[in-house]
Amino acid sequence: MPDEKKLFKVTIDNITIEVEPGTTILQAARKIGGDVVPPAMCYYSKLKGSGGKCRTCLVRVAAGSTADPRPMPKLVASCRTNVMDGMIVESMTNNAVLDARKAVVEFLLINHPLDCPVCDQAGECDLQDLSYDHGREGTRYEFKRRTFERHNLGPYIQLHMTRCILCFRCVYAADQLTNKRVHGILDRGDHSEIATYIEKSLDNDFIGNVIDVCPVGALTDRTFRFKNRVWFTKPVDAHRNCPKCSGKVRLWMRGDEVLRVTARKDEWGEVEEFICNECRFEKKKGTDWIIEGPTKVARHSVVSAGHYVGVKKPHEALPEVMGGRKPKLVFDIHSVSDVNEAEVDLSLLPGPATSDTFDGNPNAYGNNVTDVKLGKGSNVKGTDSTNPNTP
Ligand code: SF4
Numbered sequence: 001m002p003d004e005k006k007l008f009k010v011t012i013d014n015i016t017i018e019v020e021p022g023t024t025i026l027q028a029a030r031k032i033g034g035d036v037v038p039p040a041m042c043y044y045s046k047l048k049g050s051g052g053k054c055r056t057c058l059v060r061v062a063a064g065s066t067a068d069p070r071p072m073p074k075l076v077a078s079c080r081t082n083v084m085d086g087m088i089v090e091s092m093t094n095n096a097v098l099d100a101r102k103a104v105v106e107f108l109l110i111n112h113p114l115d116c117p118v119c120d121q122a123g124e125c126d127l128q129d130l131s132y133d134h135g136r137e138g139t140r141y142e143f144k145r146r147t148f149e150r151h152n153l154g155p156y157i158q159l160h161m162t163r164c165i166l167c168f169r170c171v172y173a174a175d176q177l178t179n180k181r182v183h184g185i186l187d188r189g190d191h192s193e194i195a196t197y198i199e200k201s202l203d204n205d206f207i208g209n210v211i212d213v214c215p216v217g218a219l220t221d222r223t224f225r226f227k228n229r230v231w232f233t234k235p236v237d238a239h240r241n242c243p244k245c246s247g248k249v250r251l252w253m254r255g256d257e258v259l260r261v262t263a264r265k266d267e268w269g270e271v272e273e274f275i276c277n278e279c280r281f282e283k284k285k286g287t288d289w290i291i292e293g294p295t296k297v298a299r300h301s302v303v304s305a306g307h308y309v310g311v312k313k314p315h316e317a318l319p320e321v322m323g324g325r326k327p328k329l330v331f332d333i334h335s336v337s338d339v340n341e342a343e344v345d346l347s348l349l350p351g352p353a354t355s356d357t358f359d360g361n362p363n364a365y366g367n368n369v370t371d372v373k374l375g376k377g378s379n380v381k382g383t384d385s386t387n388p389n390t391p
């Protein structure tokens, strides 16, 4: 009979589990799940060597092991500390740990701009979530923040170094997924920055994955930038036969438009299988993919705001109390905003509005002044028979 593997007993926030020797505290906590799991900004289980850079995953070891039950003198990085048999760990149950996390968030935000309202990563940014969960309300930093020019790394990726938290994930991803890394962290201390040597662009087949592993909006997809907010899109899982990668992706749709293609991420926000550039950047038609179904989005995620599985609509009480009459318009936003054209009545659209609705795409949903519907006769220019506002 083969020797039975000895398992280590570890207790995290009063929950005990058994794990294999060599497991880190963070991995053990992920096995338990829920609130005891420390946040992680630089560790990435799929990238060898990652972790140990950001200190967001600090925990207190109240007892080192059964053999040596002394507490560890300082808080430790859970992604880099292995469990011992009989170890007792405090994560959410220790105020010193929570204070340290606050301090780490404050530190990460020293140079990171507070530009969430205009950042493409908003809604799926790990730093944004971390600062909501663990951050302070204010900052004590009084000095000038460092800023950088935006930088196009080839045709598909844009680097905005101002937002980078130097987690090293993109460097490991390029190292381990491509055969030629041309970017890295240059310089030291306050001068450190992600950069490519002599403006070399990143053109390897799998380099697009650096966008997915970046926890903030420092590396973004140039084919998607500012096309939409992530919470207005509907993520669906899809696949295709791809000779280069597994072809299993997530499509971020608005109506019938595929706005973005990314790899699928697990509950820890980590990519399940890395995908190639062709799938990510060049297959933007619905017909390129076999749709499997809507992605399961965690309830706490802002992306779930637009999700449509099991939606329960609130009871509409207004028509009842108004005796069937429509409420009076108190304030017409169109008179002060250029965002939507007043002539486009969104409530008349049979499906969700897309940028095309406003741009006059003949196949877009709905009726608006600029749209030119096909198949309804022709006018002088042979395009439109129904819209009096077009020539
Ligand atoms: S660019 Fe993104 S992934 Fe790369 S080090 Fe900076 S924060 Fe990390």
Ligand code: FES
Pocket: 039, 040, 041, 042, 043, 051, 052, 053, 054, 055, 056, 057, 058, 077, 078, 079, 080
């Ligand atoms: S996740 Fe552990 S140090 Fe960054």
